[in-house]
Amino acid sequence: MSDRSENDSAQAVSGGRVQAIQAVRGVKDVLPDESPAWQRLERICRDFFARYGFGEVRVPVFEVTQLFARSIGEATDIVEKEMYTFEDRNGQMLSLRPEGTAGVIRAYIQSGLQRESLTRLYYLGPMFRHERPQAGRLRQFHQIGAEALGSESPALDAEVLVLTADLFDSLGLLDGLSLEINSIGCPACRPRYTAALKGFLAGVAEHLCENCGRRKETNPLRVLDCKVESCRTHTTAAPEIIDHLCEGCSAHFSQVRTHLSAAGVAYAVNPRMVRGLDYYTRTAFEWTSSDLGAQSTVAAGGRYDRLVERLGGQSKPGIGFALGVERLLLLMDETREDPPHLFCALVGDEAEVAMVPVLRQVRNAGIRVDRAFEGSLKSQMKRAGKSGAAFCLIVGGDELARGQAILRDMAKRDQREIPLAGLADAVCEIVKAADA
Numbered sequence: 001m002s003d004r005s006e007n008d009s010a011q012a013v014s015g016g017r018v019q020a021i022q023a024v025r026g027v028k029d030v031l032p033d034e035s036p037a038w039q040r041l042e043r044i045c046r047d048f049f050a051r052y053g054f055g056e057v058r059v060p061v062f063e064v065t066q067l068f069a070r071s072i073g074e075a076t077d078i079v080e081k082e083m084y085t086f087e088d089r090n091g092q093m094l095s096l097r098p099e100g101t102a103g104v105i106r107a108y109i110q111s112g113l114q115r116e117s118l119t120r121l122y123y124l125g126p127m128f129r130h131e132r133p134q135a136g137r138l139r140q141f142h143q144i145g146a147e148a149l150g151s152e153s154p155a156l157d158a159e160v161l162v163l164t165a166d167l168f169d170s171l172g173l174l175d176g177l178s179l180e181i182n183s184i185g186c187p188a189c190r191p192r193y194t195a196a197l198k199g200f201l202a203g204v205a206e207h208l209c210e211n212c213g214r215r216k217e218t219n220p221l222r223v224l225d226c227k228v229e230s231c232r233t234h235t236t237a238a239p240e241i242i243d244h245l246c247e248g249c250s251a252h253f254s255q256v257r258t259h260l261s262a263a264g265v266a267y268a269v270n271p272r273m274v275r276g277l278d279y280y281t282r283t284a285f286e287w288t289s290s291d292l293g294a295q296s297t298v299a300a301g302g303r304y305d306r307l308v309e310r311l312g313g314q315s316k317p318g319i320g321f322a323l324g325v326e327r328l329l330l331l332m333d334e335t336r337e338d339p340p341h342l343f344c345a346l347v348g349d350e351a352e353v354a355m356v357p358v359l360r361q362v363r364n365a366g367i368r369v370d371r372a373f374e375g376s377l378k379s380q381m382k383r384a385g386k387s388g389a390a391f392c393l394i395v396g397g398d399e400l401a402r403g404q405a406i407l408r409d410m411a412k413r414d415q416r417e418i419p420l421a422g423l424a425d426a427v428c429e430i431v432k433a434a435d436a
Helices: 003-012 034-050 067-072 079-080 101-110 154-170 192-204 211-219 220-227 227-234 249-263 325-331 347-363 377-387 397-402 423-435
Strands: 062-064 085-086 093-096 120-126 140-149 177-183 279-290 297-303 318-323 342-348 369-370 391-395 406-409 414-417
Touching: 034 120, 034 140, 034 325, 062 067, 062 101, 067 093, 067 101, 067 369, 093 211, 101 120, 101 140, 101 423, 140 154, 140 325, 154 177, 154 249, 154 297, 154 318, 177 211, 177 249, 192 211, 192 220, 211 220, 220 342, 249 279, 279 318, 297 325, 318 325, 342 347, 342 377, 347 369, 347 391, 347 397, 347 414, 377 391, 391 397, 391 423, 397 406, 414 423
Parallel strands: 342 369, 342 391
Antiparallel strands: 062 093, 085 093, 120 140, 140 318, 177 279, 279 297, 297 318, 391 406, 406 414
């Protein structure tokens, strides 16, 4: 055993006891009482994506580092400071995905999907960023996102935003959320705006935070998104990109707004809103909540008409968004796991064996069944009450001798005897009738 292994073993034992290993800071277990809310959110998202013609894509959780450097931008905080990057045994630099779009676009190009005229994809899963953990911001966090590729029509931008609005409405959250939109231009008009912004920032450089002092040259749009109060105060009079749009971008943004108004989706134009990823062009948007403190954004996205080409594919426009699962769950009504339909209290080895085929048949009929594997009848009945089950099936030696099982209605506190012959069918009929 190496010295390191011996030291690790020694540190793992304290006072004769093996110390429990804790989860890494900034990650979180999702336990059974929380899982139903996750499942409900995922189920509703899948349903809405299907309605709008999106198909699911599942991409790896790690990619070559260059994919993110090329897509997100080497000068962004994500690439410079936040990615989990490592060298594999072949000397290749890999990174855990900090966001979902880059991997989806890589798969879109590699699989040949780019040959289709319009492709709609959605994904869900964990992302990774080394940030300071806080409510709604973890180092392993989860996103559900969608990408629509192949059209630069403003109607597509609006349809994606309508999808998000209807999704949030279905979750009961729409009234508490606000949609902000902006256009951040294109390669034709953004350089003029960037020059104007740099000129303005040079005049307030002494008031900017350290990060923005660097960003004003490398990524000046990000200064407008800074949350530091001195930066926000001294950039209030900064030029607005919406006043520097070219004719094409201005017309595109106007049409997006027209479509949103026609759909009845409320929004506000926020000229200061920019996205933290370099690949965005034209439409950018965020859904925010006032109930989440500093981490107010629950979903965000925008158009990226040059990203596919930037990653080595054909020139294909696209638009997408991602929503933060943990942040949405903070806003959603708590959803607990559905209780079992039936709790089974068995006493004695003979009853255990006799009920094996019965419980299998009942479960295969769609009935949720819980049970204990040890304990007296009294303790099992106590557990049945705590489980929330509507019925409790009781079988012991006495019941086997009589050829009868006892089915107890836990709410009414009455019970009946049911013949063991045909027990599974009888139990299923009673439980399903009560659950109808």
